[in-house]
Amino acid sequence: MDIREKPIGVFDSGLGGLTVVKEILSHLPNENIIFFGDTGRVPYGGRSKETIIQYVKDDMEFLLSHDVKAVVIACNTADSMAKEEVEKLYNVPVVGVVEPAAKKAAATSKNGRIGVIGTKATVRSGAYVKAISSFSPSAEVFAAACPLLVPLVEEGRFRKGDPVPEIVLREYLEPLKEKNVDTLILGCTHYPLLHDIVSEIMPDVNIICSGPASTEALIATLERDSLLSRSDNAGRIRYFVSDSPDSFARNGSIFIGREIHGSVSLVNF
């Protein structure tokens, strides 16, 4: 098989990565995609580095068993904690979410003051601080761990007018507002659903999401390695999860912005 027609592999700890798939689909509609959500072990954001690396290896090996031509780590926690480790292990181009968003934030910020919100693990890793510094050594980065946001989004609590996410986000964002950041990275693939509340709380701030940034990086990587599909047909997505395919199909559509057609398959590790 022509390597260009092989699928792109995308994985996340759960549903959030579908916000990245949504962007990939809109820019690369002819690519086939294999998506894996590790719903049997979600969330990754509170776990240790060692555990996250082990889980990411399992995720990578699952995608590689489907003969993917490239992998997108559509999970900030996994990318922050494990990308360096796994890139060395597997012979496939790997695109993350952290570096692309950091690059975009560094190019966007006027005052050099950049905020990042993410899971505990993402913030603890320091990956965003390191990546932003590599693009803009003088930038000051202010990061806030927001452990309640993933559970809130997973429960559908992300709409303007809902006091619970509004109170919680105000608490988390207040220290970043005080630091006068002009750019804010939503450093978790669940957070784009909270975009409206965030922009209400910080109306003058540029908000950077993982999806568009990592899709740009993916396109650049596929072009560089001559891996872009030549097909004119609409690409096919296949979904795999490690628990509850039905609930994935039901709840995933809000993340990907379309119905999840076809079957979602269960994977047993």
Next chain:
Amino acid sequence: MDIREKPIGVFDSGLGGLTVVKEILSHLPNENIIFFGDTGRVPYGGRSKETIIQYVKDDMEFLLSHDVKAVVIACNTADSMAKEEVEKLYNVPVVGVVEPAAKKAAATSKNGRIGVIGTKATVRSGAYVKAISSFSPSAEVFAAACPLLVPLVEEGRFRKGDPVPEIVLREYLEPLKEKNVDTLILGCTHYPLLHDIVSEIMPDVNIICSGPASTEALIATLERDSLLSRSDNAGRIRYFVSDSPDSFARNGSIFIGREIHGSVSLVNF
């Protein structure tokens, strides 16, 4: 070794089961305890029955490898979804949390209207409805799934005066208040920490927690099988977790009501 001096095994998906250990310690101070918290795969409450059964088998086998004389399933989700399945598999007395709390609620309620709050999996299982009916066939049971409570408690958001758990609990409890329940089972071992907010919202309701109920059942089982320790020495607790021993030691003390002394060991499945 005298079987009576073997340890009692207790497991939970994470930290919540320590509220049960707290009760066991206060009533059976001379027993040795092996506690296992599956912190690498917490939470169980949103997962499928098949996955929960697999995880509970792993938990049981870990405790049995430490030669325990009895097992307490200190997790309502695990007990609701997997107890019937695992009781058949292992040759050890198993005490859960659901049946003891159901029995106590049936004996306590005057108007026969009993509320239960728990995780999605616990409510979906119907285990409380079934158990309460077995003790009080005419009782009416009203169950509400409360998926945000475990993340809130794990983040330390359980104190009176904190608007977030107060708003969320008011939402979850409103339908049960409307049903005029006079007894409410806190059907998750995390929820005792929310006792003060719950009793403020439902001041005239009898609140039943897993810890005291299951400890009574444990004592009855150990007496029945002549397994109570004869030792006069203070019992020893050993803690095992599947991720982040340090964070377990740091965060567990609020659940168990004492410092977690000594080492917490990491288990790799």
